[in-house]
Amino acid sequence: MNAGEQLSLWGLISSASLLVQLVMLLLLLASVISWVMIIQRGTYLSRARKAMINFERKFWSGSDLNQLFRDGNAAAERGRIDGVESLFRAGFTEFTRLRQQGKSSPAAVMEGTERAMRVAMSREQEKVEMNLPFLATVGSVSPYIGLFGTVWGIMNSFRGLATMHQATIATVAPGISEALVATAMGLFAAIPAVMAYNRYSAKAEWLLSSYETFAEEFSSILHRKVHAAS
């Protein structure tokens, strides 16, 4: 019997109809890309968290702000400044510039600084939340795509059954089995994507809220500085 050949995974996939094969290909691509996102996001978020912890330790160790700013100059020129440090740099640059002009009032200095930090903050937010919508999309849509492939395959196998004189389970079983591969692939793509999305969105939220906290703390320090000087 050649049933053994037909029932192997490749046999099932190759004997499926073109649409089902397309669905499978799409799901495989979705799975590959979502895993790329998962790995890339995972490394980025863990690196950002580590960088934040390191910078906060340096910041609160009581070192001079000017010294801290100068330490980051080399990295900033190469464009490798990330997370809290970029917030700090944006705020501090704006603050020193406004103070050097000497004409603006303390309130105006604080306002400009805060605005600069808000801009940097929204850029960081973009970076942190990048690709997360894609994971959410894969997680929610790929089961439906798989289900569509399955329904289509089962539809075809039942249509073939209608023309048979002797309908046995053996005439429908391969078709249904081949159609179910699509659902399996959809779930396979969706489950890691959903898990990663939930985990990473929680991480990103934590990161952003701690950025915000830092921005507030930093602006309060600058505030103190402005009013002490004037």
Added chain:
Amino acid sequence: MNGSYGPAIVISVALHALLIAVLTFGWEAEHKKELKPMPKFVQAKLVQLESKSTQERKAPPKVDLIEKQRRQQELERQQKAAEEKKRQAAAERKKKEEADKKRKADEAARKKKAAEEKARKEKERKEKERQEKLEQERKSAFEDALQDEEEIHDASSDAAAVMSVAQAIQQRIEAVWSRPPSARNGMVVEVQINFVPTGRVVASTITRGSGNAAVDRSVLTAVKKVEVFPEVAEVAREEPSLFERQIRTTKLIFRVEGLRQ
């Protein structure tokens, strides 16, 4: 500075390739195990055939070395014998030619005597042949009687087996038979059922109806409902010849009885 995509892409593609490889090989291995029990019936037959052939094959190799030596020796002997025969044959031909000449002279005289002797011998032979024929006839009659007895014995045991199978079939059918309301006591339905060696019913027809279409149909649906008769499969496995002779097409008689009316 968004984290590099290169390693992520490599890792992801590698993971998927690994998964696909594992799936394909794992799937194949599982599947072979599943396939094995499928052709049970055919396998049993094959095993029997193989055992016979292996016994036949296994026997010769043990004697092979000795036999080869023997064969070689025999071949040598045969060659020698053939050479000797040729010599003897040549000598004999010469002798025969000489003897023939003498015989031809003598034969004319002998023929007369021989003719008389032949007549006597023929009479004697005919008498002997008659006696032998009589004896053979007696013997063959005895053997025939023996064979007949054996056949009767076999037939009776076969008949018993067929009866038990038929009873089992009938019981199974009766167990699932649902009585139509128009069934009456004393109705008789004769059904012919065709089986395959797996015990599955391939065809069932009414050969003699009860006169009531609903009852006939109910019997046929009962046969279809049972579909597979394990007893028939058992007989086909143990005694294929009996199955072919008696059970492949079986006629069953159903009598509607024991109804409250």
